[in-house]
Structures are given as structure tokens and as C-alpha cells.
Amino acid sequence: MRPVLRTWVVLLLGAIVFVAGLFWVRANFAELQKKDPLTESQERIEDGLGMTLAKESGSAGGGLLVEAIDPEGVAARAGLDVGDRVMAVGDRSVWHIYQFADLVNASISVAPVLPLLVERDGEYRAVVIGHRAGPLVMPDVDHSGHAHP
Numbered sequence: 484m485r486p487v488l489r490t491w492v493v494l495l496l497g498a499i500v501f502v503a504g505l506f507w508v509r510a511n512f513a514e515l516q517k518k519d520p521l522t523e524s525q526e527r528i529e530d531g532l533g534m535t536l537a538k539e540s541g542s543a544g545g546g547l548l549v550e551a552i553d554p555e556g557v558a559a560r561a562g563l564d565v566g567d568r569v570m571a572v573g574d575r576s577v578w579h580i581y582q583f584a585d586l587v588n589a590s591i592s593v594a595p596v597l598p599l600l601v602e603r604d605g606e607y608r609a610v611v612i613g614h615r616a617g618p619l620v621m622p623d624v625d626h627s628g629h630a631h632p
Contacts, residue, residue, distance in 0.1 A: 525580060532587070532597075532612065534558040536569060536580055545578045546570040546602060561612035563601065570607065571600035 529535050533556010536547040546568040552559045571577060572586035590597050599610045 528580070528584065528587075529553065532556060532558050534563060536583060538579060545576055547577055547580065547583055557612050561610050563599075563610060563612070564603070566603070568602040569599050570602050573598050 525535055525537075529551075533553035534549050535551040537550050538547055549558075549563055549565055549567040549569065552563060552565055569577060569583070572583060573590060575586050577583045577586060587597060596611050596613055599612065601608055601610050
């Protein structure tokens with residue numbers, strides 16, 4: 484094959500691959516924009532309760548660390564603070580954000596308040612917070628951590 488023809492063939496194939504890539508991105512744009520289920524769960528808890536929770540890596544004691552508090556949120560009004568550890572919702576201990584959301588939703592269905600056991604500086608105390616009407620709608624997540632619509 485002559486060098487000029489080879490150059491045009493390579494350029495043409497490159498253009499085809501580029502255009503095909505653009506069509507693929509356009510077709511999958513909505514999927515690429517989706518957040519992972521854990522991020523969605525954290526945002527819903529932040530919106531509903533005014534706090535951001537996280538599992539500390541390497542933590543053997545259980546509970547969820549309060550990473551951030553909305554000063555205008557219900558968690559702040561109840562006296563929760565950054566660095567507190569939510570150990571239980573009602574009489575059920577918590578160790579994962581999805582479990583926390585399930586327990587919050589179960590509590591919402593029976594009472595207008597949310598009882599929490601909180602650990603701060605080695606001391607445990609009960610905190611009762613009010614919550615917005617309605618459940619924290621969490622993504623449906625299978626055991627592999629993938630969300631389902």
C-alpha cells in the first residue's frame with residue numbers, strides 16, 4: 484500500500500472510532516452521571532437529618548462517625564456534634580450507613596422522633612431528635628453494592 488493511501492486509511496479509521504466513541508458517550512451519558520449508592524445514601528441522610536455519617540476505617544467499636552453537621556439541621560438542634568459516634572438507633576446497634584437508613588425508616592413509621600445512642604469522648608448518652616416527615620428513600624442495593632432503579 485502506498486504511504487499516502489495508508490495515511491488516509493489510518494485517518495479515516497481514527498475518525499470512525501472517534502465518532503463511534505461520541506455516540507457511545509451520548510447513549511450512556513445518564514448512566515455515567517449516576518452516583519454510587521453510598522454517596523446517595525449519605526446525601527439523603529444529610530438532607531433529612533442534617534448530618535453526614537461515615538464508617539471509620541479500621542474501627543472495631545462499631546457505630547458511625549458524625550463527619551459533618553448542618554448547624555440548622557435537626558441533628559444540631561438535638562446536640563449532636565462532629566466527632567460523635569452514633570452507636571445505635573433505638574435498641575439496634577449500627578455499623579453501616581444502609582443499616583442506619585433502614586433503622587431510621589423503621590423508626591419513622593412508628594414515632595415522630597428518632598432515638599439514638601451516641602458516644603462522645605468515651606461517654607454514652609441518649610439523644611432524641613425529631614426528623615422531617617417521610618422516610619429517607621434509599622437506593623435498592625444488592626449484596627455486591629450495586630444500586631437498582
